Amino acid sequence: MYRLTLKKLLYAYLFVSIILVGSITVLLNRNIVNRDVGVLITFAVNGIIIFFELSKSSRLGYSLKDVLFLFMFIFMFISPLVQYFENLFPWGSTYLITDERVIYTNLLITMFILIYIITYKISFNKRADNNQLKNREVVNIKLVMNIFFIASILCSVYIIVNTGFSNLFARSTNSLKLESSSFKLIVSNTFRAVPVIYVAMNLLFIIKNKYVYRKFRFILVSVLMIVVNFPTGIARFKMATVYLGLFLILKRKFNNPYFFKILIIISMLILFPTVNVFRYNTFEEVIRRGIDIPKPSELFLSGHFDSYSMLVRTIIYVNFHGITWGNQLLGSLLFFIPRKFWPQKPIGSGHTIATDLGWDFTNVSCPYIGEGYINFGILGVILFAIILAVLTKFGDVAYKKSVYSNSKEITIIELVYPFSIGFLFFILRGDLLSSLAYYIGFMVPVILLWLVQLLVVSRKNL
Numbered sequence: 001m002y003r004l005t006l007k008k009l010l011y012a013y014l015f016v017s018i019i020l021v022g023s024i025t026v027l028l029n030r031n032i033v034n035r036d037v038g039v040l041i042t043f044a045v046n047g048i049i050i051f052f053e054l055s056k057s058s059r060l061g062y063s064l065k066d067v068l069f070l071f072m073f074i075f076m077f078i079s080p081l082v083q084y085f086e087n088l089f090p091w092g093s094t095y096l097i098t099d100e101r102v103i104y105t106n107l108l109i110t111m112f113i114l115i116y117i118i119t120y121k122i123s124f125n126k127r128a129d130n131n132q133l134k135n136r137e138v139v140n141i142k143l144v145m146n147i148f149f150i151a152s153i154l155c156s157v158y159i160i161v162n163t164g165f166s167n168l169f170a171r172s173t174n175s176l177k178l179e180s181s182s183f184k185l186i187v188s189n190t191f192r193a194v195p196v197i198y199v200a201m202n203l204l205f206i207i208k209n210k211y212v213y214r215k216f217r218f219i220l221v222s223v224l225m226i227v228v229n230f231p232t233g234i235a236r237f238k239m240a241t242v243y244l245g246l247f248l249i250l251k252r253k254f255n256n257p258y259f260f261k262i263l264i265i266i267s268m269l270i271l272f273p274t275v276n277v278f279r280y281n282t283f284e285e286v287i288r289r290g291i292d293i294p295k296p297s298e299l300f301l302s303g304h305f306d307s308y309s310m311l312v313r314t315i316i317y318v319n320f321h322g323i324t325w326g327n328q329l330l331g332s333l334l335f336f337i338p339r340k341f342w343p344q345k346p347i348g349s350g351h352t353i354a355t356d357l358g359w360d361f362t363n364v365s366c367p368y369i370g371e372g373y374i375n376f377g378i379l380g381v382i383l384f385a386i387i388l389a390v391l392t393k394f395g396d397v398a399y400k401k402s403v404y405s406n407s408k409e410i411t412i413i414e415l416v417y418p419f420s421i422g423f424l425f426f427i428l429r430g431d432l433l434s435s436l437a438y439y440i441g442f443m444v445p446v447i448l449l450w451l452v453q454l455l456v457v458s459r460k461n462l
Contacts, residue, residue, distance in 0.1 A: 031085075031086055032085045032086070033085065033086055033087040034084050034085060034086075034087050034099070035085070036099040036102075036103075038099065038103050039084065039099050039102050039103055039106070042102075042103050042106035042107060042110070043077065043080075043081050043084075043106060045106075045110060046072075046076065046077055046106055046109055046110055046113065047077050047081075049110070049113055049114070049117075050069055050072045050073050050076075050077055050113070051073075053065075053069045053113075053117070054066075054069050054070070054073060054261065057257030057258065058257065058396075059253075059400060060252065060253050060254065060399075060400060060403060061253060061254025061255075061256065061257045061258075061259060061260050062248065062254065062260035062261075062421065063392075063396045063400075064391075064392035064395050064396055064417075064420065064421065064424055065120060065392055065393070065396060066260065066261060067264075067421055067424045067425060067428075068116065068388070068392065068424070068428065070261060070264050070265065070425075071424075071425055071428045071429070072109075072113065073265075074265070074268055074305070075305060075307040075308060075367070075428075075429065076109055076307065076308055076311075076367075078300065079300040079305035079307075079308065080305075080308035080309070082300040082301065083300065083301060083305075083308070083309065084102060086301065088301050089306075089308075089309040089312075090301070090302060090303045090305065090306040090309050091303060091306060091309065091310075091354075091359065091361070091364060092359075093313070093357055096312075096313065096316055097309060097312050097313075101312050101315060101316065102312065104315065105308070105311055105312050105315060108311075108315075108369065108373065108378070108381055109311075109369065111378075111381060111382070111385075112369050112372075112381050112382075112384075112385045113385075115382055115385040115386060115389070116385045116386075116388060116389045117389075118389075119385065119386045119389035119390060119393075120389040120392065120393045123389060123390050123393040123394070124393050124394055124397050136411060136412045136413070136450065136453055136454075137407070137409040137410070137411050137412075138201075138409065138410045138411065138412065138449065138453060139453055141201070141205065141409070141410055142213060144201070144449065145198065145201050145202065145205070145213060145214075148194065148197065148198040148201060148445070149198060149214070149217050149221060151194050151198075151445075152194050152195040152198045152221045152224065152225070153220075153221070153224070155190075155191035155192070155194040155195065155228075156191075156194075156195055156221075156224035156225070156227070156228050158191060159176070159188075159191055159192060159228045160227065160228065162176050162177055163175065163176055163177070165227075167233075168227060168228065168230055168233045169230050169232055169233045170232060170233055171232065171233055171234060171235065173233075174230075174233040174234065175188075176188050185437060185438075185441060186336065186437075186441050186444075188441075189437075189438055189441030189442050189444075190441050190442070190444040190445065191228075192228050192229050192234075192238075192442075193441070193442040193443070193444065193445055194445050195221050195224050195225035195228065195229075196225055196229060196242050196245075196246070196419075197415060197445045197446060198221050198225070199218070199221060199222050199225050199246065200245070200246060200249055200415055200418070200419075201410060201415065202218045202221075203246065203249045203250060204249060204410045204414055204415075205410065207249075207250075207252070208407075208408045208409075208410065209408055229242050231243065237422065237423070237425065237426040237438070238438075240267070240422040240425065241419050241421075241422030241423050241426075241442065242419070242422075244418075244421060244422045245418040245419035245421065245422055246418070248418040248421060249414075249418050252403050253403065269299065303364070306364055306365050307365050307367040307428075307429050307430070308367075310350060310353065310364055310365050310366050310367060310370060310430075311366075311367050311369055311370045311373075313353050313357065314349070314353060314366055314367075314370035314373055314374050315370075315373060317352075317353045317356055317374065318373060318374055318377065320356075321356070323373075323374065323375060323376055323377045323380070324346075324374055324375055325375070325376070326375050326376065327346055327375070328346050328349050328352070328371065328374055328375050328432070328433075329371070329375045329432070330346065331345055331346030331347070331348075331433055332346075332371075332431075332432040332433040332436050332437075333436070335433055335436060335437040335440075336437070336440075346433070347433070348366065348431040348432075348433040348434055349366035349370065349371055349374050349430065349431045349432065349433070350362070350363075350364040350365050350366035350430060350431040351363070351364070351431070353366065365429050365430045365431060366430040366431035366432070367428060367429060367430045368384060368388070368427060368428045368429075368430055368432065369381055369384065370430065371384065371430060371431065371432045372384030372385070392424075395413070395416075395417055395420060398413045398417075399413050399414070399417040402414055412446065412449070412450050412453070415446050415449075416443065416446055419442065419443075420439075423435070423438070423439045423442070426438065426439070427439065
């Protein structure tokens with residue numbers, strides 16, 4: 001049973017104090033242009049709910065639920081409030097974002113949050129936790145690790161040869177030389193994920209069994225894993241997914257229940273903007289010119305924090321064109337079908353909205369809430385909140401149960417959950433088509449392993 005102690009209360013007090021002082025400092029240090037009372041009240045309501053949820057501490061010190069409310073705090077509260085005060089929303093067309101539309105958007109966010117909280121609370125009760133959730137254990141882990149070792153070598157060598165060793169260290173040059181964009185996306189994500197999953201298996205094996213299985217192999221693949229997933233050579237969400245996931249495997253529980261939340265906030269404000277320079281510059285150019293890190297208050301006005309403004313524009317798009325009745329969702333779920341065989345395959349929701357507004361730049365987000373709205377309107381926001389709550393609660397409960405078990409076996413959830421923490425941020429920011437494609441592409445090795453496990457177990461039961 002999770003007990004509330006004086007130490008945990010002190011941690012909560014310090015965390016909330018830091019967040020409040022930081023938020024007030026950022027907000028007051030702005031040139032305030034807009035200050036409609038209705039808008040401020042709706043922002044305040046959402047802020048109070050988000051602060052309250054963030055102040056709660058989870059048993060492990062992190063959870064998928066924590067990720068949601070960290071996203072809400074950064075992308076749906078503090079950054080849009082800065083943007084509203086200065087009337088400077090990313091990507092232009094600011095005149096479309098009126099006070100009335102901001103109020104409506106905030107009310108949608110309130111509804112989404114409340115439905116999520118209620119659904120999360122009632123999903124997978126204690127009885128389900130004890131009797132129905134069964135973590136799938138990896139059968140014959142040493143054989144599986146041997147197979148993944150060979151696959152890791154082959155996949156890593158393919159990435160290095162096809163991309164070029166010197167091109168792996170900057171995002172602007174790190175790209176596979178393949179013609180088909182769909183095949184390129186799948187191969188790039190899946191092949192780079194294989195050595196990551198192998199390293200994750202080894203780390204879990206070391207933690208559970210207190211020794212290293214095939215030390216040389218582990219060191220070799222660890223080096224290859226870093227090379228093909230070099231922090232400055234891959235997208236920021238991939239970097240967060242890979243290295244945060246491995247960190248969470250090593251540090252499965254935090255004594256300070258707010259350390260993870262503080263880490264994420266600092267990373268969003270400092271680490272991510274720093275790494276982003278490699279998106280347009282080579283490693284040599286960055287070393288020559290240096291790195292200029294923007295202030296957090298200025299960073300909130302940039303396109304990196306466009307989720308809220310794109311949510312407003314999603315609402316505007318639906319007002320003019322109507323909901324898509326699941327067409328955008330269908331495109332996201334069937335992302336793997338090449339456009340060659342499906343010419344009418346939907347493009348990403350962010351791209352769709354940007355094109356409709358006549359923008360030349362279409363690589364913009366569409367947050368998870370907006371995906372629900374563009375597909376089914378208000379009903380979609382409710383449905384997407386329920387789906388997210390059920391999935392995150394299942395993951396949180398199953399993973400926590402696995403961490404606190406004394407089993408020496410490695411489970412599928414232990415390979416999926418730590419990396420899902422980073423991916424959830426990407427999925428929440430959107431758009432869903434690209435984020436879901438990257439997530440499933442990364443998880444293909446684990447999905448194949450899970451299918452083989454099902455086959456093996458079913459044959460044993462015959």
